[in-house]
Amino acid sequence: MKFLRMRPGFGEQLLAEGDPEVAEDQERLVEEFRRQLDQGMWAAVPVVNESGRREAEMVRAFEDVPLATDRVIFFPRAAGGAV
Amino acid sequence: MTIALAATAIVVVALLFEISLPWLDRRADRRRALKEARLREPGNSALYDPGRERRAEQRARELLRSCVNEEEWSMYRDLGFIRVWGGQSGGVGGLASRGRDLRGVPYAYLVYPHKPIVAYLPQTGQLLNEYCVEFPDETRPYGSPRLPDSDDVLAKWMALKGDEERLISEANMHLPGRQLDPARVRRDLWRLKQWQRERAKARRSGATAAEARFR
Numbered sequence: 120m121k122f123l124r125m126r127p128g129f130g131e132q133l134l135a136e137g138d139p140e141v142a143e144d145q146e147r148l149v150e151e152f153r154r155q156l157d158q159g160m161w162a163a164v165p166v167v168n169e170s171g172r173r174e175a176e177m178v179r180a181f182e183d184v185p186l187a188t189d190r191v192i193f194f195p196r197a198a199g200g201a202v
Numbered sequence: 203m204t205i206a207l208a209a210t211a212i213v214v215v216a217l218l219f220e221i222s223l224p225w226l227d228r229r230a231d232r233r234r235a236l237k238e239a240r241l242r243e244p245g246n247s248a249l250y251d252p253g254r255e256r257r258a259e260q261r262a263r264e265l266l267r268s269c270v271n272e273e274e275w276s277m278y279r280d281l282g283f284i285r286v287w288g289g290q291s292g293g294v295g296g297l298a299s300r301g302r303d304l305r306g307v308p309y310a311y312l313v314y315p316h317k318p319i320v321a322y323l324p325q326t327g328q329l330l331n332e333y334c335v336e337f338p339d340e341t342r343p344y345g346s347p348r349l350p351d352s353d354d355v356l357a358k359w360m361a362l363k364g365d366e367e368r369l370i371s372e373a374n375m376h377l378p379g380r381q382l383d384p385a386r387v388r389r390d391l392w393r394l395k396q397w398q399r400e401r402a403k404a405r406r407s408g409a410t411a412a413e414a415r416f417r
Contacts, residue, residue, distance in 0.1 A: 123265070125337075125353040128254055128344035130261025159340075163360035165269045173271045174290075177364035192265075194349070194357040199374035200318065200334030 120184075122151055124160065124193040134193070139186060152181040152191070160193040254344065262352035269356055276401070281393055284313045284355060286362045288321065312390060313358045315351035318381050319373070327391050332380050333373035 122134040135151040137144030155162065156179075163175045164184055178184050184191055267275045274284045288309040309330065312320040318332040337357045338347035349357065361369035378384050 125262070125265075125339075125349050125357065126258075126341075126343055127339050127346050127348050127350070128258050130258040130350055130353065131265050161357075161361070163364050165360075173269060175269065175360035175363040177361065177368070192269075192356075192360065194353070194360075195337040195339045195347075197335045197337055197357075197361060197369055197372040199372060200336040 120148065120188065121190045122148065122155070122193065123190055124155065125195070131192070139184075149181045152184075155193045159196050161196045163192050163194070164188045165190065165192070255350070259350040259352060262350035262356070266352040266356045266359075270359060273401075274359070277394070277397065278352075278355060281390065281397060282314070283390060284359060285394060286311045286313055286359060288362075288366060290363065290366070311362060312387065313355055313362070314382075315354045316348065318376070319358060319362075320378065320382060320387050322387075322391065327388065329378035329384055329387055332376045332378055332382060333370060334376065334381065335369065335373040 120139050121136045123131040124134050126132050134155070135148055137148050139145045139148055152162065162178045162184075164178055166174050166176050166185065166188065168174050176183075176185075178191070266278065270278070270284065274286075278284050288311060307323060307325065309321055310324050311333075312322065314320075316336075318334045320332055321330040322328060323330065335358070337349055337354060339349065340347055348354075358369070378387070
């Protein structure tokens with residue numbers, strides 16, 4: 120599983136990578152996940168539904184990340200734009 | 203008397219200027235040094251690197267392509283925006299949650315890079331609202347909080363697909379025309395219809411080159 124973060128001037132940046140079924144990796148992933156959320160990021164997981172269409176799920180906790188997913192994408196939280 | 207006062211004032215000003223000259227010099231030197239130091243900072247916008255921005259956008263496009271459906275990717279590549287159907291992320295749905303009772307009528311959003319999301323009714327083409335939303339990265343790694351265009355589109359796409367209600371509630375809602383020219387949006391809707399027609403035709407005939415006409 121890869122953790123990617125959208126960054127201005129970068130495109131996506133690899134934050135962490137590991138197998139969530141390996142205890143050591145999972146600990147690292149959980150820590151990174153929390154750090155990103157603490158920094159105000161939103162997390163989304165690209166998924167494919169039963170009909171084969173690509174969708175996305177927003178996740179608020181590491182436990183919500185589907186085990187089968189290969190990447191979690193972090194991006195800055197939404198804010199109201201030009202008023 | 204007035205002339206004497208004016209002459210005295212001129213002399214005083216001249217003396218003050220003379221006295222403050224070294225101080226002004228020192229101040230100018232300090233300003234120059236500060237400016238040079240700022241120019242050397244990695245995140246300074248004066249060291250704007252268009253190559254970096256292009257590379258970032260290229261990476262963002264690849265990420266977008268790997269996440270959205272083939273039709274949505276082609277739409278973005280050919281038309282510069284993506285249409286996302288509303289009310290698909292479960293829950294109440296974005297427009298319904300903002301007091302808009304659509305009575306089950308399908309609605310959709312046009313997602314542009316770094317522009318408001320436009321909600322509309324595909325059946326009639328009626329524009330409903332503009333939702334102004336940004337994803338500012340306050341760490342500003344290169345001096346700007348703005349994501350690359352394709353990352354901005356992907357962030358909106360994922361948020362609309364994953365939690366439409368949350369995104370819409372964070373956005374500033376306006377009537378159509380606040381930031382985007384409604385005539386331009388209507389033209390984009392027309393382009394979208396033509397594009398879909400051409401795509402359907404191309405699919406029927408097995409050709410794919412027809413998409414190039416809209417680039």
